[in-house]
Amino acid sequence: MTSLVAFALASLALVAVPGPNLVHIVTRSVQEGRRAGLVSALGVETGTLLHVLAAVGGLATLVADHPAALAALRYAGAGYLCHLGVRALRHHPSATAPEERPDRQRLLRVYGDAVLVNLLNPKVVLFFLAFLPQFLPTGLPPGQTRARMLVLGLVFLAIALTLDLGYALLGAALTGRLRGTPRRDRRLSRLTGGVHLGLAALVFL
Template structure:
């Protein structure tokens, strides 16, 4: 029980520390509203499920034996964040748009193209942001094994790893939902005139590019 409590606490700390997943969910919620935030959270944790299954299947051993694989994943993650950043910077609102005063979300062409992304694109981007997140990769590679008992047969070890991974997924999903609602609550204050929309796009783009630099070093 103590070990499980320690694992839950470690999971909470990992998810709470700002990183690509948190930033993606919050910015999507701010740009497009609560529904996009919830879809983002679902996509992020779909990526977590892939991480869990990969760890159970022995991907950690593969990355440990081939450090270049982790380096490639890390730079791929940085490149994807940079792509999202550039896409946000290039987004332009229409000058003749209206904004819904109740929701703070633009009507017509007020919302930048990146904010008008459909659910599938929002979901896909969220999955990729998580899959290429080096923080999550390192968690399952180096940290998760510390909570596994030694001396268990390989089959039971995999079952234990799967259970811990699912605990992490549940903890992360609950926190991600909180980030989605937080971003949606901020949306009304940050949307408005086309000038505000442009500033928001630039802010989002700058955050993504900053994360890309941090991830790549």
């Protein structure tokens, strides 16, 4: 029980530190409204769940042990962030408020973008491989090791999702101040594009 509490506190501290996932959620929420921010949070944590399952199942270890696979993941992630950045720079905001056009197709794209932003980040693969085993007892059978890793991963997921949803709501609260006129909207689109291009560069650091 003590180790689980320690893990939860460590997870909270790590998730609270701004990173690519958090920045993506906030910028999406500010630019497109509360629903887009909340959907982005769900998408990011769907990616987290897939990372946890990959770590538990051993797939993440295979990727980490093959530099070519890790490099391919890194380039794919950077490329996708560049794609999001260029798309934002080319976006021409309409006068319609973001909450007035929550069409299903747009939200599905928002969700897919968030899943891929997280899933294609090689640093997340390495993070779970290094972080989860620190809170496991030594000498456990493989089956128990995988089961405990899964439990820890789900605890991390719950904490991350809670914080991400909070940041999405915070971003939405800023929408009214940062949007509202065509000039502001264009500036926000340029800022969003620049942020994603910057995140693409950070993938290689």
